[in-house]
Amino acid sequence: MEETSAPVAMEETTAPPMSKKEKAKLEKLAKKNMLKQMASTQLNADEEGDALAGNYGDVAMESLQSKEKSGRVWTQVGDLGQDHAQQTVLVRGRVHTVRGKGSLGFLVVREAGHTVQCVVQVKDNVVSKGMIKYVTKLNKESIVDVEGLVVVPPKPVEGTSQPVELHVTKVFCVSTAAVQLPINLEDCARSEVDFQKGEEEGKKFVRVGQDTRLNNRVIDLRTPANQAIFRIQCQVSALFRQALLDEDFVELHTPKLIAGASEGGSSVFKLEYKGQPACLAQSPQLHKQMAICADFGRVFEIGPVFRAEDSFTHRHLCEFTGLDFEMEIKEHYFEVLDVLEKVFLTIFDGLNEKCAKQLKAINEQYPFEPLQYLRPTLRLTFAEGVAILKEAGHEVDPMADFNTETEKTLGKLVKEKYKTDFYILHRYPAAIRPFYTMPCWDDKRYSNSFDVFIRGEEIISGAQRVHDPELLTKRATECGIDVKTLSTYIDSFRYGAPPHGGAGVGLERVVMLFCALNNIRKTSLFPRDPQRLAP
Secondary structure, eight states: OOOOOOOOOOSOOOOOOOOHHHHHHHHHHHHHHHHHHHHHHHHHHHGGGOTTGGGEEEOOGGGGSSOOOOOOOOOOGGGOOGGGTTOEEEEEEEEEEEEEETTEEEEEEEETTEEEEEEEEOBTTTBOHHHHHHHHTOOTTOEEEEEEEEEOOSSOOTTOSSSOEEEEEEEEEEEOOOSSOSSOHHHHTOOHHHHHHHHHTTOOOOOOOHHHHHHTHHHHTTSHHHHHHHHHHHHHHHHHHHHHHTTTOEEOOOOSEESSOSSOSSOOOEEEETTEEEEEOSOSHHHHHHHHHTTOOEEEEEEEEEOOOOOOSSSOOSEEEEEEEEEEOSSOTHHHHHHHHHHHHHHHHHHHHHOHHHHHHHHHHSOOOOOOOOSSOEEEEHHHHHHHHHHTTOOOOTTSOOOHHHHHHHHHHHHHHHOOSEEEEEOOBGGGSOTTBOBOSSOTTBBSEEEEEETTEEEEEEEEBOOOHHHHHHHHHHTTOOGGGGHHHHHTTTTOOOOEEEEEEEHHHHHHHHTTOSOGGGGSSSOOOTTOOOO
């Protein structure tokens, strides 16, 4: 998937080295954690006389070393509902919030973005004051096992996702979190609406910057929105795979260590491979084409893609997940578009049907309008896109690629005119496409290529490929590529190659734009951009 967009400014990307002040802060936190652990040990010692002490406490390490299988059954927090009423269940989750006074305590347990309120109340032969003390001293984000009776409260519990509460009979800490965390989950989960409301009420909320989030990504990923984002990403991959399997495609895995650039240009990570020059694959392009020459007919891959681009934008990464497919065509590259359209309508329908809870969780932190799309999908030529822009008063070069702002402008104009966020632009100028792109039969200035857009931003690039070895050699040379590094690729077309075409899709970008998020780093688990190699 080629990129020619102009760089734009981006907030907080550099991971700065730790200062002496930060080191001192961490040492102070470590000391607090140690003191807290000592206090917890003392608490357990103080409660040794409690006849109900066996119903709470820290789980011994040996019990967590696969000592035995007890046969206990855990219920997921997200599954708890009114159908569990008056049942005793066992849940495991993180301490989200805790408060208590006297003979009553409240513990909110969170698992995978779902929360449930747990009521800890002194009861004869079940709950003691010792348990109340123990619970109220639990550190946030610690992992606990809670056993209790499911009760449907007379009024819905505010601030939790589940409509029921647990009346606790047992609680055990499986893993203790630090006393003070580098970032607060509550701060990370706030929406712009929360900040605006806070300002109106005179409250000052902490705004956690992007770099701070990424430096502490493990904690940041625990927010309900992030839990939802990556579950949606999982569904996109699954729906993409199944849709292509249903169209008789074969999933393959191509090498990521190759001898020459697969896309050309300077955006290549070079390395030494056992004394030979090599690079990381910019796409599976060359090998998926070779698979077509090997008579697989229709192939796809879901795998990592590497681009050594210095693009400091909201939509570029140096490593992302590619959803690629390639297929034989009988007569026209629109056969590729037909498959692509079917696959993405399946993905969009599937996300709306299967991920209602996840989309709601994202919408609560990052409000967005649902994606609008048509059946059949709108297809426009590049020249028609240029005409739409000119008609609206925008000056554009009819033979040059669109930059990011022009793409967004066209997206808005298309939305106004056709009422869709999803459309295909095809017949791009040949000069702005990769060397392996087939020129148009009627005008060599154009090519049998296409891009696909969501909300005015490109998510897919594709084309009919050049399958003639002589034309392929000529095009590669014109693009400044050393054809010697591509000899096995070009030779594969000398033994008989069917006409074929395909596309490359950026997984992170699809999720970002489907959910109308403002930065691709929100949809990359541990992003790799020009200045970030950790965590």
